[in-house]
Amino acid sequence: MVKIQTYCQEAHIWDLLKIVQINRGSGYKCVKELEDTLNRSVVFVATYEGEIAGFVAFRMCPLEEAVLVEGAVKHFEKRLTFAVGGHLVGSINLLVVDQGFQKKGIGRKLMEKVLEELKGKVSAVFLQAWNNPNNPAVEPLMHSQGFKTWKVYEGFYRKHKVGIAAQCPACPGVCQCSMTIYYRWLND
Numbered sequence: 058m059v060k061i062q063t064y065c066q067e068a069h070i071w072d073l074l075k076i077v078q079i080n081r082g083s084g085y086k087c088v089k090e091l092e093d094t095l096n097r098s099v100v101f102v103a104t105y106e107g108e109i110a111g112f113v114a115f116r117m118c119p120l121e122e123a124v125l126v127e128g129a130v131k132h133f134e135k136r137l138t139f140a141v142g143g144h145l146v147g148s149i150n151l152l153v154v155d156q157g158f159q160k161k162g163i164g165r166k167l168m169e170k171v172l173e174e175l176k177g178k179v180s181a182v183f184l185q186a187w188n189n190p191n192n193p194a195v196e197p198l199m200h201s202q203g204f205k206t207w208k209v210y211e212g213f214y215r216k217h218k219v220g221i222a223a224q225c226p227a228c229p230g231v232c233q234c235s236m237t238i239y240y241r242w243l244n245d
């Protein structure tokens with residue numbers, strides 16, 4: 058029922074924009090903005106009985122682009138120096154499943170595909186996750202995929218003026234949500 062396919066801009070971009078705007082409210086106002094992220098990423102699209110249900114966008118990049126907090130970079134870079142791929146890590150930029158399709162194992166399948174693709178190419182994968190109070194699925198999903206929680210950063214978007222700071226669908230004014238860094242070593 059769930060199929061994972063490679064992204065095709067012409068066929069998918071409008072559906073993906075709709076999904077990201079409804080479910081994440083992350084400041085992607087138009088196709089151009091979403092394309093900028095997707096063009097820098099490997100993208101997999103999930104369909105459920107033929108309908109587009111969600112997607113994941115990820116890439117390989119230096120640690121300091123995957124993790125935007127200095128203390129975390131300092132912590133992880135020591136171990137990465139001697140690891141496969143050096144300072145290149147996997148970074149999950151966007152992971153979204155449309156509300157009507159959630160809790161059907163689609164997020165899990167997308168994450169499995171990401172890990173399969175990155176295995177042997179990088180030694181660690183990171184997700185900086187928005188802790189949407191209305192969406193408790195991120196933590197169980199990441200832990201079930203072998204990720205650990207590094208730290209929770211309170212008021213991250215407000216303090217750093219990034220991502221959902223001004224358009225958070227969960228906060229009436231400026232976003233007060235926290236961010237969690239999840240990480241997984243791939244060569245353990």
Ligand SMILES: CC(C)(COP(=O)(O)OP(=O)(O)OC[C@H]1O[C@@H](n2cnc3c(N)ncnc32)[C@H](O)[C@@H]1OP(=O)(O)O)[C@@H](O)C(=O)NCCC(=O)NCCS
Pocket residue numbers: 080081151152153154155158159160161162163164165166185186187189192193194195197198201
């Ligand atoms: C996070 C998200 C991608 C999960 O997608 P999903 O398809 O619903 O997830 P799955 O059905 O694969 O469930 C994954 C795990 O989370 C658990 N889970 C799902 N919904 C849950 C809920 N409401 N409460 C607790 N656990 C939940 C499932 O039991 C499952 O665990 P398992 O693999 O051990 O069985 C989806 O909720 C989403 O798009 N949220 C909005 C955007 C977002 O927050 N993205 C996260 C990155 S910033």
